[in-house]
Amino acid sequence: MAGSGRGGNRAGGGPVVHGFPHLDTVRSAITALYRTLSYDGVRGYATSLAPADVAFFDRDDPHLGAQRVARAVVQHLRLPDARTIIAFRTMEHAATVELTAGPEYFIELNDRFRTHRRDVGAALAHEITHVLLHRLGLEFPGTRDNEILTDTVTTYLGAGWLLLDAFRQDAVSSQKLGYLTPEEFGYVLAKRAFAFDEDPAPWFTSPQAYTAYTKGRAQALRDTRQPPLAAAGWASRHRYARDRRAAQEVRGASAHPAPDVSYAFDNGPQGLRVSFPCPACHQRLRVPVRGRMRARCGLCRTVLDCDT
Secondary structure: OOOOOEEEEOOOOOOOOOOOOOHHHHHHHHHHHHHHHHHHHHHOOOOOOOHHHHOOOOOOOHHHHHHHHHHHHHHHOOOOOOOEEEEEEOOOOOEEEEOOOOOOEEEEEEHHHHOOHHHHHHHHHHHHHHHHHHHHOOOOOOHHHHHHHHHHHHHHOOOOHHHHHOOEEOOOOEEOOOOOOHHHHHHHHHHHHHHHOOOOHHHOOOHHHHHHHHHHHHHHHHHOOOOOEOOOOHHHHHHHHHHHHHHHOOOOEEEOOOOOOOOEEEEEOOEEEEEEEOOOOOOEEEEEOOOEEEEEOOOOOOEEEEEO
8 A cells, every 4th residue: 555545444335245255365464464573573462452442432422432442443553642533424435544654643434433333443443454554564465455454454463353243234234344254354353362362252242243253263273173283183184194195106296185275295305294384374384294293383483283
C-alpha cells in the first residue's frame, strides 16, 4: 500500500462464504508475521484485547466513543499514541483509514455504525492493523491477498476475535466483517490460542461466531496431526511410510508425493531428508529421516515430536 493510500474493511453484503478457500494465503501471512516481528516481537502480543476496552454503549457519543475504542486498539497494537480522528459517512466499505506519514490516525466509519455500535471495535481493529502493517513495511501483492494478510495479523495479534464476533446470521439476514471466512477467522484464532494458551470462547456474543471458531479450531488441530509429526493418525502414517519407501529408491532426486500432502522428500548426498511445514508458523522445516526425533522451528521456536 502506498503511504498516501487507504486501507479498507469490507462489510460483506451478499451470501456469506464458508470454509477455507484462503488457507494458503492465511498460512503465508502467519509466516510473514513471524519473519517481520520475530518470535520475541510476536510474544509481545500475548494478551488479547479485552472486551471491556472496546465496549461501546448506546449512551456514548458516537465520535468520542469511537475515538476511545480506537485508542484502545492503537495501544494494544503498540502503535504510537497519537490523536485519532473519526468521521462517519455513507460508503460501501465498513471503514477506511488514511495511510499517511503523519502521527495522527484518520479513520472513516460507515455511517451505519452511528447506531450499530456493537461492531465499531471490529471495524477499527482491521483499519488500525492496516496502519501497523504499513509502518512495518509488510504487505502482500494485490488487494485481496493484502486484505487477507490484514485480517490474519489482526486476529493473530489479539484483536481479531472482534471480527469473528461480528459474524451473525439468522433466517432472514446476515452480517460479516473482513475478508476471511468465519471459519478462517476461527482457524487463525485457534492458532493464536495454541501459541499463547488462551481460550477466546468466553468473549463471543454471537453463537454463529462460536460455531465458526470450533470449525476453525478443528482445522488448526489437523495441522498438528500431519506426517511426519508423531501425532499423525494411522492412515496418514501408513501413506507417509509408503511415500518414504518410494523416495528411498530414487537417489539424487526430490519427491513430492501428491498435491494433497504437505511433506516432500529429498534423497541427496547426505541421505534422505523430509521437509514439512511447521504446524505453528508454517515455515518449512527440513530434517533427516531417521525415525523418532525432536525438531525445533527456528522461526517460532516450537518444539515438534516427529517420527520421520
